[in-house]
Amino acid sequence: MPSHAPHPAPTTPHTESPSPSPGNPLTAPGPHPDAHPQDPDPLQREKAHLAASRSALRAMREDAEALNIADVTANWVNAEVLQGEIDARIKSLADLAHTPLFFGRLDYLHAPGLDLAEGAPGENFYIGRRHVHDADGDPMVIDWRAPVSQPFYRASKKDPMDLRLRRRFGYTAGELTAYEDEHLTDPAEAERTSRLLQSEIERPRVGPMRDIVATIQPEQDEIVRAGIGGSVCVQGAPGTGKTAVGLHRVAYLLYAHRERLARAGTLVIGPNRSFLHYIEQVLPALGELEVKQATVDDLVGHVEVRGTDEAAAATVKGDARMAQVLRRAVRSHVTMPQEPCVVVRGSRRWRVPAHELEEIVRELRDRDIRYGAAREALPQRIAHAVLVRMEQAGEAPDDRVQDAVARNAAVKATVKAVWPPVDPAKLVLRLLGDAEFLAEQAAGILTPEEQQTILWARPARGVKSAKWSAADAVLIDEAMDLVARTHSLGHVVLDEAQDLSPMQYRAVGRRCTTGSATVLGDIAQGTTPWATGTWEEALTHLGKPGSVVEELTQGFRVPREVIAYASRLLPAIAPDLTEATSIRESAGDFAIRAVAPEELTAATLAACDDALAKEGSIGLIAAEARIPELRAALAAVGVTCLAPGEETSAEARLTLVPATLAKGLEYDYVVLDEPAAIVAGEPDERTGLRRLYVCLTRPVSGLTVVHAAALPEALAGP
Structure with missing residues (x-):
């Protein structure tokens, strides 16, 4: 094991600048007076280790590229399979120029009792996104998921976990420019917040979601490293990192149970395509390339969805009682024999x-x-x-x-x-189009009024001509599972789960009957008429009753003033939830601008112009009905706007976001147009206030609310 352990460095961050700079929290005075005279510049030693590690990673990739399988495969099928594995290995060994290869270092008091290598007292480990070894096979960077890396996230003054020192590194454009040390066994050094950690948390967001591997907090790490044997539900307030925790949990499970999950498969389920596009780079950045992503609609896409349901019909179709109706309808085809x-x-x-x-x-x-x-x-x-x-x-x-x-x-x-064959789609077609058949199968389960609600006004002539809705597709999926078992995966991550209907939960649960699940969501952000009431109920529908429910309330993304303002809505939308707090030192930019109705669009554009003068991404969030007018107004002044999920660039940093698609997204600055219109765009006030809560909690650095109509009562006043 190569050891690069300089004398204990100062407890304040070090950069290449020898003099303090009031505007930069990462700049500190020159060498600490206790620095070892033979090690005057620890930063240069760390840079040298970074360069050597990158060189070693290149060598690992070159070794993989040089593999010749011509003489080791029996036939072309084996050759293709093996070559595919080699190609995946080569891809996973890519050195991402702007992604730090390691972000921390651990100096142990004693050799860890782990089978990484034979160690000695005082051994140190560099912690990074992936494992890197030198030509002799000795580790130069340890994977963040390895057991020896765990103290990086959990060690403290109260429980140093046998660490003498924890070092964090700061990077600028991929270059190592600073470090910061915590002497965990030094009684003279007080417990404090890492300024490098704080800076990383508050760094502006541009482009898709990034990993949080360098900033995982102890309560998040407990969820990430939970065993594969059980399912976990994470109730997380906005900005608590629940989505990132779920993705990092997948990466950890793939590391700890690689062979098992390689056979069974893993899946990340998100609410919509925009959301999946936003998060799609997180796992590849952690070296995991094979995890599939889908929406619930993708899972049940057995028919073309061309129709929509009224809220009342969709609610009944999504009710768990429909599973009983379908079961009875399938079994109704069995008749007793009359002839030998x-x-x-x-x-x-x-x-x-x-x-x-x-x-x-x-x-x-x-x-x-x-x-x-x-x-x-x-x-x-x-x-x-x-x-x-x-x-x-x-x-x-x-x-x-x-x-x-x-x-x-x-x-x-x-x-x-x-016992005739049953076509699931034809069965559902008959159930929704034949009043007599529906009444027979739903007797004692659905009321006559509910039956009438889901009955099609005009029966379809056939499966292909039917205008199936998304809820109908879920019913077909249920019927298919009643006929033949659905393939089960090893692990499923279900994000924004609070918006699923009981029947949708059942559809997801069928994909992990023999595996485990990580369920992520926030009851306060439920914006469908059938939104989850309690996680216990949701987990029962998922087929995972009794699973552990963890609550994250410490925010890392949303500024303090913004989360406090949005939390005024909690008594009306989710009174049982704990109000979130934020560890961000920056209060963030926060403004509420009341304007006359005829000035609304102009004022919203002016707020966007102010945001564009700052660094980072901008999200203009508005009610669906306001989107066409705002798009036209932006075009008129020459501002290019992106669609949700599209990557920002220097030329286009503003995204025009319908309120219905804002969930799960984040922007440095958010301009929120006419909150009253967002509330009015939902079927009822409570759902509207939940939608507004979602929109208010999308910013990372600042929020400007522009309104002409009166604000909801909870948000009015100082």
Whole structure:
């Protein structure tokens, strides 16, 4: 293990500048008076280790590129599979120029009892996004997910976890420019907040979401490193990093359980495509390239969705009781046999009477196995009854005879008559288009009024011509699982989960019946009519009852004044939740501008102009009805606006965001246009206030609220 352990450095940050600069919290005076005379410039030593580590990473990549598999594969299939793995390895070894290779260093008092390498007292470890080793195989950078890295996130003065020193590094445009030390066993050094950590948290956001691997806090790290055996639900207020925690948890599980999850697969589920585009670079930056992303609509996309439901209809279709209706509808196809099954083999006829067939059918039905599995088992059960008769007659049939009998035309005819195949889409089509069939299957489950609510006004002629809604697609997915088991993954991350209906939870739960889940959300941000009431209820629908529910209330993104202002809405939208706090030292830019109605659009553009004069991304968030006017006004003054999820650039930093798509996104500066219109755009006031809460909590550095109509009562006044 190479050791680069200079004498304990100063407790204040060090940069290349030898003199203090009041405007830069990372600039500190010259060398600490206790610095070792033989180590006058620790920063240069750290830079040298960074350069050596980058060189080692390049060598690792070159070794992978030089692999020749011509003589080690038996056939072209094996060659393609192996080459695919090598290509993935090469891609994962890319050195991202503007991404620090390591961000911290741990100096242990004693050699850690971990199987990384034989160590000695005083050994140190550089902590980074991925593992890097030298030509001898000795680690130069340790993966942040390795057990030896854990103290970087959890060690404190009260529990130093055998650390003498924790060093954090500061970077500018990918170059190492500063370091900061914490002497965890020095009683003279008080517990304090790292200024490098604070600076990283408050750094302006430009472009897609980035990882938080250098700033993970102890309460977040506990969730990230939770075992794969159980599911975890994270209730997180805005800015607490719940999405980042979920993504880093995937990365950790892939590190700790690579083979298991490689076989079973992992999936990240987000609320919409814009959100997925926003987060899609986080896992690749951590070296994980194979995690798939999808929306719930993608999962259940068995039919083309061309229609929409009224809120009342969508709420009933999303109710968990629909699973009972569908189950009953699927099982309604089973009928009891009225005729015997007569199998002819050679000169012999073998007869299975109707009452015995009925016993077989009832037994399969009562076993509660899936419809399709039972249908596949039925011919074998009938064939077995025939073989019993053959044996009683003195014959000695074997398994081949049973298989042949199961394929007999008479057996097939019996199966088709009593247990016919079911097409899930056609079943749902009939259920929503046939009032009599719906009434029969929903009797005692849905009220007549609810049945009428979901019944199509005009029955569709066929599956392809039907104007399916998103809720209908979920019903088809449920019916498909009743017929045949849905493939289960090893781990699923479900983000913005508070907006899912019970039936949507069931659809996600089917994808992790044999695996685990990480559920992320905020009850206060539920903006659908069927939004989750409690996480316990949601986890039950997901099929993970009793899972651990963790609450994150310490914010890292939203400025203090902004989160305090938005939290005024909590008593009306989620009275049971704890109000979030923010560790950001910067209060942030915060302004509320009241204008006359005829000045609203001009005032909003003026606020955008003010934001564009600052560094970072700008999100202009407005009600759907206001978007066309604002887009036209921006175009008229020559301002290019992006769509949600598109990457910002020097030429285009302003994104025009409909309030309905703001969830999960973040911008350095947010201009919020007409809050009253955002509230009015929802089916009811509570949902509208929740939507407004989401929009208010999108900024990282500043918020300007522009309004002509009266603000909601909770936000009025000082």
